[in-house]
Amino acid sequence: DILQQAVQALLQAYDWSMGGWGRAPRFPQPMVIEFLLQQATRGDQKALEAAVHVLDQMSRGGMYDVVGGGFHRYSTDDSWLVPHFEKMLYDNAQLALAYLHAYLLTGKVAFKQVCTETLDFIHREMTHPEGGFFSSLDADTEGQEGKYYIWLPAEIETALPDPASRELFAQVYPVTAQGNFEGHNILQRKGSLEELAGQLGLPEIELIERLESIHRQLYATREQRVRPATDDKVLVSWNSLALRAFAQAARYLRRDDYLAIARKNADFLLKTMYVDGRLLRAWRIGQARHSAFLEDHAGLALALLDLYQSDPDLRWYQAAGQLAGDLLEHFRDPQGGFFDTRSDQETLITRPKEIQDNATPSGSALAASALLLLSAYNDNGEWRALADYMLSSLQDLLVRHPTAFGFWLQGLDFAFGPVKQIAVVGPLSSAVTQAMLAAVWRTFRPRSIVAVSDQTVEPAGNFPELLLERGMIEAKPTAYVCQGFVCNLPAKTPEALQQQLETVS
Structure with missing residues (x-):
C-alpha cells in the first residue's frame, strides 16, 4: 500500500504534457524515475507510462546533448529545451541507469542508445587516465553560457556537406536563422525517434543509424571550438554512482569495455582513496584529501556490490562488507540511523544527519540500501533490522513527499521484496x-x-x-x-x- 500510495502521489503531480514534476527550472529526477520503473516490474502499467514518457521527452535534445551524449544539469523551461549547460557526473550516472532499465523493460532501442551515449561521454570526456571520474564540465566557454553546444544554420551546412544528410537533419531538427536561444539553435528533435521514423517512412533503427552518422560529423566540427573547462576533482560518492552505471551496463548489455572501465574505477577508488586505512572523499592531481562522509562509504559499498554481480571477484564483495563495518563503527547513531560524518572527524557542535535525497541520494538512504543488499547475501539479521528501522521511520514522509525521497523509495521496494x-x-x-x-x-x-x-x-x-x-x-x-x-x-x-x-x- 505504501508503494502504491507513493506512485499515486507521483502520478497526480506528473506533467503528462511535457514530462516531469514541478515548474521550471525542471530537474530530471532520476531516482523517482527508477522507483517508477521498479513498480513497473510489479505490474504497474501507469508507473511505466510516466517513466517512459519523461525519459522520451528528456532525450529529444536540449537538456540532452544529442551530438556528444550526456545530460546538462537542468532545464530552465518546462519543455527541456534550454538547459543550464553544466554537465554533472552524478546526473549522467543516474540517468544512464534509468535509461538502461527502461530499455530492458520496453525494448526501446532509443533508450539503449541514450544509455550508451551517456556512458561513452563519461568515459571519453570525464575520466582520468588512472580510472577516476571527474566531477563536471562547465556551462560557459569564452564567457558565454552554452557557446560550445549551440549552432548557426551556416555551421550546420558546413559540417554536413552531403545534401541527403542535411535534408534528413532538417526533417528532424528545427534549425532557423532566428534560433531558439540568443540567436543560435539548441538542437532538439521535433518528436520521438519512433514518431519521426513513422513520419519519414523509415525503420527506427535505420533512422538512429543515419542520425548517429550526422551527429559524428557535427561532433567533429564542435571539437574545433574552445571546450568547456573540466572540474577534475574525483569524488568518491559521485564516482560510486558512475561505477554502478558502468557495472550494470556491462552485464545487462554484455559490454566487456564497460566492465573494464568499472574495474579500473573500483581499483582506483580502493587503492588511491584509502590513506592509512581510512577512506578519503576527494582526489585531485595525485592527492587524496578530506575524511569521507556517510554517502561516500555507503555509495561505494553499493557500487562494489553491483560490480561483484558483474565481475564475481571476491575482493569487491569483501570491500563492500568492510565499508559496511566502517558505517556501523564510525557513523552509527545510537538513537537509530547514521550520522553524515565520522565519529572521529573534526569536532562539530552537532553532527549532521541529512535524510532527504537531493540531486544525489542521501547518505542515510544509501546506507539503508547497502545494509539491505548485504544482509541478502550474508543473512545478517542486525543489519537488516537497522535498515528496516530506518525505512519504517520515514514511511509517512515517503508518501507525502515522494520526489524528495526517491532513493529511499527504491530501498523500500527492495525491503518489501520478495527478493x-x-x-x-x-x-x-x-x-x-x-x-x-x-x-x-x-x-x-x-x-x-x-x-x-x-x-x-x-x-x-x-x-x-x-x-x-x-x-x-x-x-x-x-x-x-x-x-x-x-x-x-x-x-x-x-x-x-x-x-x-x-x-x-
Missing part, C-alpha cells in the same frame, strides 16, 4: 555458466541479487553465505533460486533457471 537470491556455481569459462548468467540478466530485476562461484577455486575468507553448501550437481554448472536462503530445486540448465526466474513469486 530472489540467485547463486550460480560453475566455471566462468563454461558456456553453460555464461548462459545461466545471461538468463539472469535478460531483463531488469530490481529485487534480485546474484552470487557466483567458480567451482575450481575454493572460497576463502569473507564470502557470501548464499553460496554455502551449494555446489555443482554431477560436476556441471548449477543454479539455485532462493528466497530467505530457502532454495528451489537446483537448476541444471539455463532453460530450467529461466523457468524458475519467471515462476518463483
Whole structure:
C-alpha cells in the first residue's frame, strides 16, 4: 500500500504534457524515475507510462546533448529545451541507469542508445587516465553560457556537406536563422525517434543509424571550438554512482569495455582513496584529501556490490562488507540511523544527519540500501533490522513527499521484496555458466541479487553465505533460486533457471 500510495502521489503531480514534476527550472529526477520503473516490474502499467514518457521527452535534445551524449544539469523551461549547460557526473550516472532499465523493460532501442551515449561521454570526456571520474564540465566557454553546444544554420551546412544528410537533419531538427536561444539553435528533435521514423517512412533503427552518422560529423566540427573547462576533482560518492552505471551496463548489455572501465574505477577508488586505512572523499592531481562522509562509504559499498554481480571477484564483495563495518563503527547513531560524518572527524557542535535525497541520494538512504543488499547475501539479521528501522521511520514522509525521497523509495521496494537470491556455481569459462548468467540478466530485476562461484577455486575468507553448501550437481554448472536462503530445486540448465526466474513469486 505504501508503494502504491507513493506512485499515486507521483502520478497526480506528473506533467503528462511535457514530462516531469514541478515548474521550471525542471530537474530530471532520476531516482523517482527508477522507483517508477521498479513498480513497473510489479505490474504497474501507469508507473511505466510516466517513466517512459519523461525519459522520451528528456532525450529529444536540449537538456540532452544529442551530438556528444550526456545530460546538462537542468532545464530552465518546462519543455527541456534550454538547459543550464553544466554537465554533472552524478546526473549522467543516474540517468544512464534509468535509461538502461527502461530499455530492458520496453525494448526501446532509443533508450539503449541514450544509455550508451551517456556512458561513452563519461568515459571519453570525464575520466582520468588512472580510472577516476571527474566531477563536471562547465556551462560557459569564452564567457558565454552554452557557446560550445549551440549552432548557426551556416555551421550546420558546413559540417554536413552531403545534401541527403542535411535534408534528413532538417526533417528532424528545427534549425532557423532566428534560433531558439540568443540567436543560435539548441538542437532538439521535433518528436520521438519512433514518431519521426513513422513520419519519414523509415525503420527506427535505420533512422538512429543515419542520425548517429550526422551527429559524428557535427561532433567533429564542435571539437574545433574552445571546450568547456573540466572540474577534475574525483569524488568518491559521485564516482560510486558512475561505477554502478558502468557495472550494470556491462552485464545487462554484455559490454566487456564497460566492465573494464568499472574495474579500473573500483581499483582506483580502493587503492588511491584509502590513506592509512581510512577512506578519503576527494582526489585531485595525485592527492587524496578530506575524511569521507556517510554517502561516500555507503555509495561505494553499493557500487562494489553491483560490480561483484558483474565481475564475481571476491575482493569487491569483501570491500563492500568492510565499508559496511566502517558505517556501523564510525557513523552509527545510537538513537537509530547514521550520522553524515565520522565519529572521529573534526569536532562539530552537532553532527549532521541529512535524510532527504537531493540531486544525489542521501547518505542515510544509501546506507539503508547497502545494509539491505548485504544482509541478502550474508543473512545478517542486525543489519537488516537497522535498515528496516530506518525505512519504517520515514514511511509517512515517503508518501507525502515522494520526489524528495526517491532513493529511499527504491530501498523500500527492495525491503518489501520478495527478493530472489540467485547463486550460480560453475566455471566462468563454461558456456553453460555464461548462459545461466545471461538468463539472469535478460531483463531488469530490481529485487534480485546474484552470487557466483567458480567451482575450481575454493572460497576463502569473507564470502557470501548464499553460496554455502551449494555446489555443482554431477560436476556441471548449477543454479539455485532462493528466497530467505530457502532454495528451489537446483537448476541444471539455463532453460530450467529461466523457468524458475519467471515462476518463483
